[in-house]
Amino acid sequence: MTAVLIGIGAGYLGAFMILRRMSLVGDALSHVALPGIAIALLLNINPFIGASFALVVAIIGVAVLERKTTLPSETLIGIFFTLSLALGLILTPQPDLLEALFGDITKVSNADLYLTAFSVLIMLLIIPRITKGLVLGVISKDLTRSLGIKINTINFIFLLLVSIVVALGLKVAGTLLMGSLVIIPAAAAKNLSNSLSSYSLWAMLFGAVSSLAGILLSLYIGFTPGPIIVLVSGVIFLITLFFKSENN
Amino acid sequence: MEQETILNVHDLSVTLEGNAILNNLSFFIKKGDVLAIVGPNGAGKSVLFRTLLGLFPYEGSIVWGQKLKINYIPQKFYIDKDLPLTIREFMEFKNHDLEKIVHALISVGISEDTQDGHIEHFIREHLLNKRLSLSSGGQLQRILIAWSILDNPDVLLFDEPTSGIDIGGEETIYNLIEKLRVERNMTVLLISHDLNIVYKYANNVICLNKKMICFGRPNLVLDPTALSQLYGGDVSFYKHEHAHE
DSSP: OOOHHHHHHHHHHHHHHHHHHOHHHHHHHHHHHHHHHHHHHHSSSSSSHHHHHHHHHHHHHHHHHHHHOOOOHHHHHHHHHHHHHHHHHSHHHHHHHHHHHHGGGGGGGGHHHHHHHHHHHHHHHHHHHHHHHHHHHHHOOHHHOOOOOOOHHHHHHHHHHHHHHHHHHHHHHHHHHHHHHHHHHHHHHHHHHSSSHHHHHHHHHHHHHHHHHHHHHHHTSOHHHHHHHHHHHHHHHHHHHHHHHHOO | OOOOEEEEEEHHHHEEEEEEEEEEEEEEETTOOEEEOOOTSSSSSHHHHHHHOOSOOEEEEEETTTOOOOOEEOOOOOOTTOOOOOOOHHHTTTTOOOHHHHHHHHTTTTOOOHHHHHHIIIIIIIIIGSSSSOOHHHHHHHHHHHHHTTTSSSEEEEEEETTTHHHHHHHHHHHHHHHHHHHHHHHEEEEOOOHHHHHHHEEEEEEEEEEEEEOOHHHHHOOOOHHHHOSSSOOOGOOOOOOOO
C-alpha cells in the first residue's frame, strides 16, 4: 500500500520533472539522501528524518550556489550530489548499506504508511495549484513572470515536494534507484499522452502499477523489491514506446 | 478629442549586470495608440518591454494609467514537439470559460472556413483537443494572440509578433492586431524590425539604440539622419517608396 502511494506521488511529480527537463535531478537528489540516512542511523534516529534533512539542505544549497556563482545548476548538482554519495557510502554502517542503497519495503511500518498517505495527499492538493506556473515556465519564463507568477517560489515548492517523495520512496527503492521511480513512469506516460491531464493520470497509474507489480513479483521470486519495481516500470516504458511509434 | 495618456515614461534607465542597456528614455502613449519600437539587435527593445512590465529594476519613472490590464506576448517560446498540452489546456490557463475561448479563437481567424457553424465545430471538436506543439508558426501566433486577448486587456505588448512566420503571414498578423485593436479599443506596443510595417500600422515610433534616437510620428521622425544614427551608415534607401494617404 505504501509503495503504491509512493508510486502515485512519484509518477505525478515525475511528470512535471520531465517537462521541466529535470529528469536527472530526482536521481541526484536520491543520492544526497544517503549521508542523511547514514547520520540518522549513527545517531539512532528515524532514517526518513535524516534523509529529508539532507535533501532540504541540498536543494537550498543548490539554490544559494546558483545565485552566488555563475556555474549552471547541472554542474552544481553533478558535483554536489556525487560527493554526497561518496560521503554516504563511507558513513553508512556496513550492515545497513544494502538496505539504504536498494530499499526494503518489508521494513515499512504503519507509521510510515500514514506519513506517506498524508504527504501524497498534500502533493495531490498542491500540484494542481502550481501547474500553471510550472508548465508556462517551460514555454516562456517572461510570459509567466508577466502574469505575476513567482517562478522561483514555485520552483522551490516543487523541489521541496520532489524531496519529500524521494525521501519517502527510499524505503521502497533505495537511494540508488528511487530516481528511476520518479522518472520512468512519467516518461512512459509521455509516450501515450496528448494532454496534460492524461499525462499526469498515466504517470500516476504507471507509478502505482510498477510498485504493486514489482512487489508481488519480488515476493514470488524472493528478491529485494526495489530493483524489480524499477524493472517493471522499464518494461512499461518499452511497451509505451511501441505505441508512441505507432502514433507517429 | 484628445485621448488620455495611459503610459508616461520619464528618464528611464536600466542597467543589467553593470552594463547600461537603456539610457534616459522619455516617452508617452495615449489610449488607442499603436507605438512601434525599432532598432538594431541588442538595442534594448525587449529589455524595454520587460522593464515596462516590471520584470527588471530601473531608474526614472514608469507611470501606467490606473486599473489597466496589460498583456504581453514575448518573442521566444519553447514548445517541445512532445509537450503533452492541448490547445484547450493552454487556453484554460488563462480562462476556463469555453465560450470565451471559442470566441477568441474565432476572432483571431484561426480557420479560413467562413461558415460560422463549421468553424465552431472545427474549434470545439478538433482544434482544442490538438496538441499545442503541433501548431504551425502562423497558427501558433494566432493562438497566442487569442490567449492574450482572452481576459480583455487594455494594453498589448508584442515582441516581434512575426518572427518565425513567412512574409505572406506577416502582413496578416499585423492586420489582425490592427483589427483587434479597433474592435476592442486596445493600445498596442510592438517591437518590429520592418520599417514598412511601422509606417503602415504605427502612429508613433521610438527609435532605440540604448538611448532614444527619435520619438514621434513615423513619417516625421524616421528621417535619414535618425536612421543612420540608428542602424549606422547610409540607410536612406530604407525609406519606403510607396505612397500613403
